Amino acid sequence: MDRAREVAIREAKEARENAEREARSRADAEISLSESQALFSTLFRRAPSVLILSSLQDGRIRDVNEGFVETSGWTAAEAVGKTLTELDAWSHQADRNRLKELVADSNLPNYVEIQLRKKNREFVHLLASADVLMVGGEPCLLAQGVDITEQKRAQEALAVHQKELEARVEESGEQLKASIARLEDQERLVAVGTLAAGIAHQINNPVRAIATIAELSLLEKDGQRADSVVRAMERILEEARRCGQ
Template identity: 30%
Template sequence: MSQDVLTTETNRRQLQQIITDLSDGVILLDPDQTILWANDAALAMHGVARISDLGADAKAYAKRFSLRYRNNHAVPTGSYPINRVARGESFSDVLVEVTSAADDERAWVHRVRGLVLADNAGEAQSLVLIMDDVTDWASAEQRFEKTFAANPAPAVICRLSDLRYIKVNPGFLEMTGYSRDQVIGVSTYELDVLEQAENKDLAKQRLREGVTITQRQAELRLPDGGSKQVIVAGQPLELNDEACMLFSFVDMEPRHKAEVALRQSEERFAKAFRLSPVPILVCSADDQRVLDVNEAFLSTFGYSSEEVLGEHIAHIDFFDDKQARQRLFAALEKTGSLDRIDVRMRRKDAMLIDCAVSADTVNIQDNPCYLLVLMDITERKRTELELVAAIEEVMKDASWFSRTLIEKLANVKNVNSPKLPSVSYTDLTARERDVLGLICEGLADKEIAARLKLAPNTVRNHVATVYSKLDVHSRSEAIVWARERGLFASEWRPKAQR
């Protein structure tokens, strides 16, 4: 054996002893591409136990392991790191995903360097592959990539070393209309996300220093020449061992449109409120303090705005009946709205007027309020009272009227006089409902007693209780009460048609 061969073998053994326990994986190849040796770390990174499992040479290695780049594209066989170094090529930091052909469920991510060790004459003596297992790092980076891409909040990442954008998510592209190619690799000087930002100089100083940029309003230039109002914030982070800045954004456009729509709605309401010829009052729901009134209210009731604004409705005392006021607000609190309730009001000069009050609950600056519409029906009421008086006079001797006509006259008397909610059908007992239903069929007390198998006195007591609860005084009024509420609809037909 020649001296040169002995020297080469000695150098290789010494090299092997040095690198055996390194955490980096090392594979030694002969210039003829034969795999000579690998340390334990290199074997573990390929999921094998023996050097022979790597393959006899570079060609056999390529058959046993498939390689992909991080963008999921397959690495051509000629570009495998082991083939590149076999050709005598030195390189650094090639990132590949290695999968075993025997078990494609097992994969590792290697960062690989290639070295060519030459002898004194400059001839290749040993070929070395040095690899670092970065599988955990790559997995974390992949999770970050997925999270970054899936995040609906618009975001871009800027590399601090050259202030160029290296990542952009779909949210930013959708918000601005830029394409990915119009952002990736572009300098912050060309696409300035801090343009027109509040305290712009301070924000850019923080960007250069790589520290947090707190939220602030800014204006983004759009590719179509327009601009968009946003809230921008910057958060420093490490990405691929490089200092970067993550910019996140909130699109202010929807909020701006909502504010404009709200302002326009408020303006329309204010105009309708002011110009309405019907008196309108707005008060707080919790303490009934007057928040606003329109001109029609002031002219109808004779007050000035200073006399009513900020005052409690009870203190103004323009309800003629205190109990009616209490019942009205109790009903409003319970139901949330009222429709055309007759209430007598008092002007400042003590003149009484009749009003049909409609009310609803509204939210003003997130506070529940009551809006009261007070329609003056004094003249209409006077006409109705005259009509009712005439009806009552006629009904004093109604013996010659038919039952149908009596009911119609009673209905005319009551239908135009809405009352505050009082008793409901569910307030009656089951037996009282039976009695009311038979009254609506036109049955007399004796007929009801026979139908329900009750004593006549018991039926009379039930009828009296029904009258009392419904606040009616006759069978016809009880029938009208039930018909107004849509009860016993099938009982309205004449018996001959049943």
């Protein structure tokens, strides 16, 4: 009997110790879970990017962070319980499906560009990613977006500026071609003028000689010179003087 009693007491003690260990383990697990939840909540709230936690089944928003509120203009109270479609926030309804496809297909890129409509009806461009989380036993979609609106505007402005530069370069090229053509025309005119001056010089020399001979012939006192010869000499002299001018 004493032996059986000792065994029973020992087993009861071991059972009590096991129960105490399990209780401590559960308490530690609950504390760890609570700390993890608090850490997740803090990171979720304070993240600089846009975070939206929604039901994977119907898309209803379960929670949003401060980045969403600041970027979209909707408060958490206005957004939670609604879908982005009900908020009229989707610029393109296909964007939500693209986010879900990122989760379903690991071969797709990790990020996609989407466009959301803010409360003030302006648009914001986001570089977004998505992951599936279990929250309270329900699969949820955690979407994260980085605002790239300013980068998109800068890219668009750069593209416009580049087109303007290309147009100016093309216009400058046409102006350069026109200037070259005018210069070539001027060079041809100069060449023609130089050639004409050379020809005139070559003509003037013999013409002057002819004029001189005609003048000397007219000065001679020869009464027997026929009048026709005199008239011819006078005509030669007249034409020679005209060419030499």
